[in-house]
Every structure is written in structure tokens, then in C-alpha cells.
Amino acid sequence: MSSTLQSDQVDPAFFDAVNEYIGIANRQAKTHGLKRVSAASLYAAARFNAHAYIGFERDARGSRTEFLDYMTDLYRRMLNEHLDAIGAERGIDVGPSELATSSDSA
Structure with missing residues (x-):
């Protein structure tokens, strides 16, 4: 950790x-x-x-794709979190969150 x-x-x-x-x-x-x-x-x-x-990373060549997938997913999740929070804080409709679960959006 x-x-x-x-x-x-x-x-x-x-x-x-x-x-x-x-x-x-x-x-x-x-x-x-x-x-x-x-x-x-x-x-x-x-x-x-x-x-x-x-x-x-000891195996940069072998794990490149996994690293790219992880980092792009991580960035997208962080960006969604901040859009949700800043939109709510400022009272701005920033559209539906990709982070919402199907039960949240019902």
C-alpha cells in the first residue's frame, strides 16, 4: 500500500x-x-x-497497455467526480454523471 x-x-x-x-x-x-x-x-x-x-515499472513493455487503460479510466473517473462536485457547488447543470448507478438515476 x-x-x-x-x-x-x-x-x-x-x-x-x-x-x-x-x-x-x-x-x-x-x-x-x-x-x-x-x-x-x-x-x-x-x-x-x-x-x-x-x-x-519493471516490465514497462509488457504492462504498457494495462497502465494506459488504468490511467485513462482513473482520469475519467476523477474528472466526472470533479464535474459533479463543482457543478453542484456552483448550481450548474453539468449533465448526467457517468458515476451514477442505475438505481441512482431512476
């Missing part, structure tokens, strides 16, 4: 790191705009995750 996760609780230092990245992105958005910083953030995340994956 990663040192970030402890008994299904996320280490508060994780959110400190997240908030630091968001602060940088917000400062950059004032100069470069939201769309450019959004693209730059995605590019940087992909670059860093490729670097990290090659650094920790």
Missing part, C-alpha cells in the same frame, strides 16, 4: 500537494488563460506519469 493511503483515508499532505498545483495553475491562468493552462496541465501530467511509470 502506498504511503499516501492509510486505512482508506487520504493523507492530508496529498491535498496539500494538489492545492499547490492548483494554485500554480490559477496563477498561470491569469496570464495564459484557462484553456492553455488546462492543456499544459494535462501535458505535464502525462509527461510526469510516463516518467514515473518507467521509473517504477
